[in-house]
Amino acid sequence: MRLRVSKSKMAWFMFIGAFCLYLIHSNQSIWLDEGVTARVMRDYGFFDIITKFSPLDFHPPLYYVFMKVWTTAAGHSEIALRLPSMLFALLAGGVVYCIAKELKLKHALSAASLFLLQPLIVYYAQEARMYLMAVFLLSVMYYCSLKKNYVGIGIAAALSVMTFYGSIFAIAALLCWHLWKQEYRSVMALSMGTGVALILLFPLLSVQLQNAQTQLGDVGLWRSVLGTVTIKNLLLIPLKFAVGRISFAPKPLYWFLSGIWVLILGVLVYLAARKNRELFFLVIAPIVLGALASFITPLLSYFRFLYIAVPLSLLLAYSSKRAYIVLGFGIWSLTYLLFPLFHREDWKSLSTALSPIETVYGVPSSLDPLRYYQDSVRIQDIRTTRSTSMVVIPYTFPLYGITPEHFGYTITKIKQYRGVSIEYWRKKVENK
Structure with a gap:
């Protein structure tokens, strides 16, 4: 007798399994950027986050304000600091499932699995930073654009910019697509949402830009850390999305295994692009826009484009080899999770x-x-x-x-x- 499992039960199993996966070694040591988050939560009040801390930081304040509310209730342990990122990853996975259904993808659960198990998503689901919050908001923005929910588009776009400035490249890519398709109401919604956010942030952003230029002048190597336009930084984007933030010796073996995996995924994405050009555009366009902007101010680092995991997962779900891709992502993710060698600074x-x-x-x-x-x-x-x-x-x-x-x-x-x-x-x- 063949055992049948309903899709709803499979979905629950998938999300609970992903959450359990994210909890593995989630109490590992925090590192520099997470230390900033922890210090802000401990030392600054709500108003001080905006008026005293944010002018000296390089990010908008919405994530920190949200985390202040969260840590007031949940505390400041490593897991408490990281739990919001885990939850945002799960929520984004749910939105990916909804997008797949809207796109009439037959394997919506596979799309969500590909997102939830993507090695870079697993890594940043365990990081007390704003990136997964931005990914969630941008996934909502794209879902609203498919549903022609113009109010939702504007709100999601505004909140994403107020969470992470790098969201602007995802918004610009979607705006360009709607312009190409002559969907002007969507263009208006994206423009208004982004415009409102930038107007509200302008006094803060102008100070942050001045401070950033000063720091770039004072610290000579800071540009290379932020991400200048180099072949290495461009190649790191597909590499890290494919295998996550791991590396091992001997290096020839690492480059061989990761290179083969990147090549396989690249071919599958290219083939899937024929079935959905919009998704392919939303993967490529933000990187191109970010690279162009990096000629002015350096920001070409792979983690700043974490949101392309959403269209990337949806594209890979078109492949008949999706089960093998899920397995591959799972292996790379477990390699990071189970071996402390690949964890954050101790x-x-x-x-x-x-x-x-x-x-x-x-x-x-x-x-x-x-x-x-x-x-x-x-x-x-x-x-x-x-x-x-x-x-x-x-x-x-x-x-x-x-x-x-x-x-x-x-x-x-x-x-x-x-x-x-x-x-x-x-x-x-x-x-x-």
Whole structure:
């Protein structure tokens, strides 16, 4: 007798399974960007987030305001900070399912599975940042455009811009498509929603742009971190969407396995593009627009285009090989989840090696994760204050050109942790 399972039960199983997957090692150490989120939640009130923190940041304030509400109720543990991203990933997966149904895709559950298991989505579902919130809002925007819900289009577009500035490229891509199709009511809805958001954000955005230009001038290598237009940064986009944020030795094996997987997915996406050109356009156009904008200000990093996971998953669902793609995504995602080697920087372990009354030298703006785990540690800016012997955390030093030799020190001891380290510096004794 053949066992039949209803689609509703399969959907529940899929979403519960994805949530359980996201919970694996979700208490791993927070890293620099998440440390910023944690510090803002702890040190700033609602009004202060907008007036004091955001002018010095590079993102709009809506995510932080939302997280302030959340952490007031849920607390500040690693899981509590990351749970909203997990929930936004699940919600976006639900919207992908609805979009697939609207597109008359026969395998809507496969489309949702392809989204939920996509390695980069799994990684950022475990990150206390605004990217999955933006992905959810942009998926709602696209669904509303299919349903001709013009109010919904405008609201979703506005909220996405107020969550993440990079949303503008997804909005611009959809706007261009509607212009091409002469769907002017959708164009108007997108334009009005985006315009309202930019008008509201303009006083803040103008200050942020000034501060960004100052920082780009002060920190010479900051442009390369943000993402200039290079062949490497362009190639990283398909690579990371295919295999996620993992890399391993030997490198030839990694490049062979990941390269084959990228090639397979690329061929399947190309074949699917013949069936739905709009989805293909919504994958490619934001990257092209982002690359063009990066000639003016650097922002060409793959995670800033996380929202293309939505049309990408829908395209792959057209393939007759979708079950194998789901399996492949699952393998790459589990490789990240189950092996701590691929997890975030281990600030948690580093903090246990420091005394609560320790004085640590480094770049203060780069040590928010340390403050999260060891709030009592005294942090000194190594650029302005030094002593004969120092406990140093050299995180981001290459960006600022800081070396022990530059200040006349030698390294006497190093403690290594995943992605971070503690160094012990001593002043060189001059021979007379």
